[in-house]
Amino acid sequence: MHDSGHGFNWLSLIPGLDHFPNHVVMAVIVGMVLLVTTAIARVQLLRVMESQGGGIVPESKLTFRNFFEIVAESLYKLTESVIGHHDTPIYFPVIGTLFIFIFTSNLLGLIPGLLPPTDNLNTTLALGVFVFVYYNLAGFKSHGISYLKHFLGPILWLAPLLLIIEIASHVFRPISLALRLRGNIMGDHVVLTIFNGLVPYVLPMVFYGMGLFVAFVQSFVFCLMTMVYISLSTAHDH
Numbered sequence: 452m453h454d455s456g457h458g459f460n461w462l463s464l465i466p467g468l469d470h471f472p473n474h475v476v477m478a479v480i481v482g483m484v485l486l487v488t489t490a491i492a493r494v495q496l497l498r499v500m501e502s503q504g505g506g507i508v509p510e511s512k513l514t515f516r517n518f519f520e521i522v523a524e525s526l527y528k529l530t531e532s533v534i535g536h537h538d539t540p541i542y543f544p545v546i547g548t549l550f551i552f553i554f555t556s557n558l559l560g561l562i563p564g565l566l567p568p569t570d571n572l573n574t575t576l577a578l579g580v581f582v583f584v585y586y587n588l589a590g591f592k593s594h595g596i597s598y599l600k601h602f603l604g605p606i607l608w609l610a611p612l613l614l615i616i617e618i619a620s621h622v623f624r625p626i627s628l629a630l631r632l633r634g635n636i637m638g639d640h641v642v643l644t645i646f647n648g649l650v651p652y653v654l655p656m657v658f659y660g661m662g663l664f665v666a667f668v669q670s671f672v673f674c675l676m677t678m679v680y681i682s683l684s685t686a687h688d689h
Contacts, residue, residue: 474571481556481568492519526550526674533678534685542681545585550674553578553632557666560640561659569669570640575633579625582677587621590684598684628676632669639665 526547531539553569560567568574590598602617603610639662 472571472573473566474568474574477559477566477568478556478574481552481559485551485555489519522551523547529675530678533675534682538681538685542589542678546674546677546681549578549582549677550670553673554666554670557636557670558663560636561643561662561666567636567640569632569636572629572633575629576625578632578673579628582628582680583621583625586677586680586684589681593685601684624676624680628673632673635665635669 527539527543530543530546534542556567556569556574558567559565560570587598590601594601602614602621606613643659643662
């Protein structure tokens with residue numbers, strides 16, 4: 452199993468997996484976990500919809516359905532405030548998927564013996580490149596070929612200079628997304644591993660709490676920047 456520089460890895464005990472990079476295996480595991488939990492949430496939703504109340508009255512206890520509803524509603528409102536009411540239904544599914552995937556990936560780093568896929572630059576750079584391609588496609592879809600004017604600026608004689616600056620700025624965006632996410636998750640995982648080895652009782656609980664906070668914040672920041680990039684590319688005031 453590759454990418455085991457942070458210590459013991461449970462996946463290294465499974466025969467055959469040593470031929471695959473750790474971040475690829477963990478990304479597949481994250482996908483499987485999300486498929487299972489989504490299926491459970493969907494079954495619970497259908498069951499509630501068929502009940503007497505029709506799902507109007509919230510359940511008294513936390514369920515997969517409630518959890519996804521809380522996350523989706525909060526993230527949807529934030530997306531509305533950044534992108535706007537009209538475009539949010541179009542772009543929210545991608546933003547919501549990114550948040551759930553990144554947050555779940557980050558959480559795996561809190562389990563001793565597992566490395567989160569976001570600990571690897573290949574994963575975070577792939578996410579950053581996806582966002583880069585997606586918001587530019589959204590720009591072309593919203594403005595057509597005139598989207599290219601966004602790179603030239605309003606003053607014709609400054610267009611060559613602004614073109615270079617805009618291209619450099621846009622190219623740096625996926626790199627900054629990737630480095631920020633990977634650096635914070637890797638640093639948090641290393642700190643947690645060190646303190647687990649030095650003081651295995653009580654004290655690591657503090658760092659688990661910090662790790663949970665970092666996992667959420669980094670997922671939030673990544674998706675917030677994605678919203679901003681989409682908003683800038685689809686705005687009609689260029």
